[in-house]
Amino acid sequence: MTSQQKITDSPIDFAEDIIEDVKNSKDDGVLKCVQCGMCTSTCPAARHSDYNPRDIIERVLDGDVTIMEDENIWNCFYCYTCHSVCPVGNSVCEVNQILKQFAITNGIGYDKLYEYMGFADSYFTAAIGAIPEIFFEDIDRDVPGWWDFRQNLDEIRDELELDPPLMPSKEVINEVSKILTITGFKDKIDKIRESQEE
Amino acid sequence: MKNIPDKDLLLFRSCLVSVEYPGVEASTKFVFDKLGIDYAISDKQTCCTGLGHYSDVFNQIDTTAIGARNFKVARELNRPNLVMMCATCYAINKKSVKLLNKKDDLREHINKLFDENGLSHLKYEKDDLKPTENIFHVVDILYGKKDKIKENIKYDLSDYTIATHHGCHYCKVHYEDTIGGVRDPNIMDELIEECGCKTIGWYDHKRATCGTGFRQRYSNPDLSFTATADKMNAIADEDVDILVHLCPNCHIQFDRYQHLISEREGRNFRAIHLNITQFMALAMGGDFDKVIGAKAHTVPIDSVIKELKEVEK
Numbered sequence: 345m346t347s348q349q350k351i352t353d354s355p356i357d358f359a360e361d362i363i364e365d366v367k368n369s370k371d372d373g374v375l376k377c378v379q380c381g382m383c384t385s386t387c388p389a390a391r392h393s394d395y396n397p398r399d400i401i402e403r404v405l406d407g408d409v410t411i412m413e414d415e416n417i418w419n420c421f422y423c424y425t426c427h428s429v430c431p432v433g434n435s436v437c438e439v440n441q442i443l444k445q446f447a448i449t450n451g452i453g454y455d456k457l458y459e460y461m462g463f464a465d466s467y468f469t470a471a472i473g474a475i476p477e478i479f480f481e482d483i484d485r486d487v488p489g490w491w492d493f494r495q496n497l498d499e500i501r502d503e504l505e506l507d508p509p510l511m512p513s514k515e516v517i518n519e520v521s522k523i524l525t526i527t528g529f530k531d532k533i534d535k536i537r538e539s540q541e542e
Numbered sequence: 543m544k545n546i547p548d549k550d551l552l553l554f555r556s557c558l559v560s561v562e563y564p565g566v567e568a569s570t571k572f573v574f575d576k577l578g579i580d581y582a583i584s585d586k587q588t589c590c591t592g593l594g595h596y597s598d599v600f601n602q603i604d605t606t607a608i609g610a611r612n613f614k615v616a617r618e619l620n621r622p623n624l625v626m627m628c629a630t631c632y633a634i635n636k637k638s639v640k641l642l643n644k645k646d647d648l649r650e651h652i653n654k655l656f657d658e659n660g661l662s663h664l665k666y667e668k669d670d671l672k673p674t675e676n677i678f679h680v681v682d683i684l685y686g687k688k689d690k691i692k693e694n695i696k697y698d699l700s701d702y703t704i705a706t707h708h709g710c711h712y713c714k715v716h717y718e719d720t721i722g723g724v725r726d727p728n729i730m731d732e733l734i735e736e737c738g739c740k741t742i743g744w745y746d747h748k749r750a751t752c753g754t755g756f757r758q759r760y761s762n763p764d765l766s767f768t769a770t771a772d773k774m775n776a777i778a779d780e781d782v783d784i785l786v787h788l789c790p791n792c793h794i795q796f797d798r799y800q801h802l803i804s805e806r807e808g809r810n811f812r813a814i815h816l817n818i819t820q821f822m823a824l825a826m827g828g829d830f831d832k833v834i835g836a837k838a839h840t841v842p843i844d845s846v847i848k849e850l851k852e853v854e855k
Contacts, residue, residue: 366648367602369640388751388769389758419765421755422596424633428714428724444598456598459761463594473557473589479760487798487840497561500837504568510560512588519661520588523611526655529604 355407362404365442373434377401383426383436395419397426397436404439412447418456448532454539461540464533471512471520544674544719546686549580551678552621554612554635556628557589558790565835566627566790569823570680572833576694576826577687581625586615592630596756602641607652609638610666622671625678627819629709629789636677636716642666643673674719679712681729681788681818685721691736696827697850700739702783705813706730707773707796709789710751725749730786730818737825738853741786746776752792759795770795771803774811783846785813786821793817798840814846815839824850 359374368374381398389395395416403411411417420440427435447453462476475483484491493500501510512520524530553574559566574581591608594600600608612635616624626632642649646668653665671677684691708727713720722729727749731741753770755762774796777785787793797815804811816824820834824847830836836843 365602366606366641366645369637388753388772389755389765391772392768393765419758419762421751421753421758421769423710423751423755424714425710425749425751428717441598445601448598448601453598456757456761460594460597460599460757463597463599467589467591467594467600471588473591473593474561475593482760482763483798486802488801489840490798493838493840494561496837497564500835501564503831503837504564504833504835506560506564506567509585512585516586516588519611519664520608522659522661523607523664524604526659526661527604527607527652529600532601533599 355405358407358409359404361446362439362442365445367438367442367445370433370435370438373430373432374401374404374439376432377405377434378432380431382429382431386425386429388421388423388425389419393419397440400436400440400443401434404443412443412450412452417443451539454536457536458540461533461537464529468521468524468530468533469517471517472510546678546682547623548578548683548686550621551579551581551623551625551683552587552616552619553581553583554590554624554626554631555583555587556626556631556790557593558794559627562794563790563817563835563838565820565833565838566793566817568833568835569817569819569828570627572823572828573684573819573826577684577690579683579687582619582621584615584619587612590628590631590634592628592634593756595634596630598757603648603652605634606638606641606648607655609635610642610652610656611664613639613666613671614664617670622676623678624671624676625680625683627680627817628791629679629711630791632677632679633711633715636673636719639671639673639677643669673716679788681712681733682721684733684818684822685729688733688736691733691822692738694826695737695853697825698738698853699784699821699825699847702739702846703781704734704739704741704784704786705745705777705780705782706734706741706748706786707752707792708749709787709792712788713749730788733818734786734821737822742780742782745780747773748776752789752795754791754795766795767799767803767806770799771807774800774803775807775809777813778809778811782813784821785815787815787817790817800841812845814841814843816843
């Protein structure tokens with residue numbers, strides 16, 4: 345060991361912040377990690393990239409906040425396989441999501457959200473979840489006939505006798521926009537946009 | 543086993559089902575009607591935020607506040623049982639109910655925001671809904687009516703080689719509520735058996751992710767498609783005709799990108815992809831265009847199902 349841990353050091357503070365996060369559903373599960381590696385051995389991102397869930401928890405328990413800047417954390421599939429197999433009831437998948445929210449709050453992960461601003465726009469202005477238009481070109485290149493299908497969607501839905509229509513009412517949209525303003529969502533999105541334009 | 547309701551259901555609309563595979567909604571309604579399930583759809587309910595949430599754009603407070611509004615929509619209709627066609631909506635809504643009931647600080651924070659901004663009618667009281675008793679996936683509801691399936695089957699699909707892909711966000715997120723196994727998921731295999739067919743059961747990578755990984759498919763497509771190829775190869779090894787799904791995210795990944803992954807792997811993948819409700823609706827006599835929504839599929843359904851043979855009574 346090259347560094348010594350002093351009794352006044354509190355590496356556990358970082359783990360405590362995660363435990364207290366609103367998203368955490370595993371109480372103090374992160375503190376119970378025994379580094380068995382079950383998460384890594386079943387993880388699709390670990391199988392095909394340098395992502396390593398066991399290592400993430402080790403670094404969290406070491407109080408290593410630079411994990412928030414590690415590109416690899418963005419490779420998680422959110423498949424919750426680690427969450428479902430952990431023998432001590434920890435969830436690296438949730439810890440990963442919390443780390444990313446910490447990164448975003450600290451302005452570190454903004455660039456990772458630029459491509460996904462379309463989700464924010466469609467929900468805020470139309471109360472719908474829609475795949476951002478920025479990806480349409482890629483989808484049309486990769487999926488034969490997709491754009492034509494989308495153009496004929498109304499016809500297909502009519503044939504299936506589906507209602508109500510896809511677009512929510514003005515009243516619903518206003519209520520949803522208001523909710524996303526008071527939770528701080530709109531301010532956050534505005535800030536991310538500003539950083540994108542800089 | 544937990545009590546599964548067959549009435550007072552709010553069928554929760556899914557953004558992906560609506561615009562990618564609308565036949566999943568039509569098939570769900572068709573099968574629910576056949577099985578005598580009491581449900582309604584509301585034009586006031588909005589998307590669960592799932593795609594934005596798992597792309598890290600929506601945080602937990604944003605998503606849970608939107609959830610609280612949708613839960614109020616359900617309660618006002620006296621339909622407190624939410625049933626989801628999408629595994630992500632299922633996981634998102636169940637988590638929000640759990641958090642609102644368990645975390646007093648979060649509930650009080652959201653209620654205070656509602657109170658201070660003229661939205662008091664949306665307030666959520668502790669235990670307004672229960673995660674296990676009120677939040678379901680369509681497969682749960684079908685499982686509750688398992689004994690009624692057989693009598694409604696019109697066509698015999700037993701000659702096809704059938705496998706199941708159980709979505710991660712149904713099986714693995716809230717595993718304490720998952721019916722039919724988590725490590726060896728079987729709820730859809732059991733439902734398919736009620737349609738008079740036998741699935742191949744376990745296969746390599748059966749419990750693995752579809753590979754979508756939310757942001758991975760768009761920002762990291764190599765990683766995404768490599769993970770999907772693991773499963774597609776396993777399906778091809780078993781010479782599967784029909785892969786049955788329960789989540790539109792997985793459905794997109796397999797149906798829309800099968801052609802591309804085939805090219806990447808240098809191997810012909812030929813399975814068609816049906817949601818469990820489409821599979822069941824087909825077996826119950828649903829029309830390809832008016833119920834199944836075959837035109838929305840990229841891998842043509844009739845490339846495998848060329849003719850239907852009636853079951854022998």
